[in-house]
Amino acid sequence: MDTLALIEKAIEARQNAYAPYSHHKVGAVVVTDKGQIYTGCNVENCAFLGECAERVAIYKALSEGAKKIVKLAVVTSNKELSAPCGICRQVLREFNPKIEIIIANTDKKFKVLNLEELLPYSFGPESLQQGQDS
Numbered sequence: 001m002d003t004l005a006l007i008e009k010a011i012e013a014r015q016n017a018y019a020p021y022s023h024h025k026v027g028a029v030v031v032t033d034k035g036q037i038y039t040g041c042n043v044e045n046c047a048f049l050g051e052c053a054e055r056v057a058i059y060k061a062l063s064e065g066a067k068k069i070v071k072l073a074v075v076t077s078n079k080e081l082s083a084p085c086g087i088c089r090q091v092l093r094e095f096n097p098k099i100e101i102i103i104a105n106t107d108k109k110f111k112v113l114n115l116e117e118l119l120p121y122s123f124g125p126e127s128l129q130q131g132q133d134s
Helices: 004-012 053-061 088-093 125-130
Strands: 027-032 037-040 069-076 102-105 110-112
Touching: 004 037, 004 053, 004 102, 004 110, 027 053, 037 125, 053 069, 053 088, 053 102, 069 088, 088 102
Parallel strands: 069 102
Antiparallel strands: 027 037, 027 069, 102 110
């Protein structure tokens, strides 16, 4: 699926966002290494604990058996493009340090990034193995 089609799917997913407090609706789409597509939207609650659209999409993919995420598209209505939060960046790192990330807005303005640009010197599973005491 091409970039604009993924952005359109994320825009559709954004419509399902539950954001009664921030009114900041976000939609996301992930693509697995097998070409499967999973969508997500942000979900808030009154205790200000919630899940970002990116993580919802990733968790949906994982719960269906996916092991590797190769692409993420995330859409907000912000005029300036918004990148995933730090927690989402770390979750993305867990499943593919080379993931392609598309940040876009509802006007379909977009930019393609990689995780190293967003999370340099990242901590991953191999970092745990390197630091284990005998």
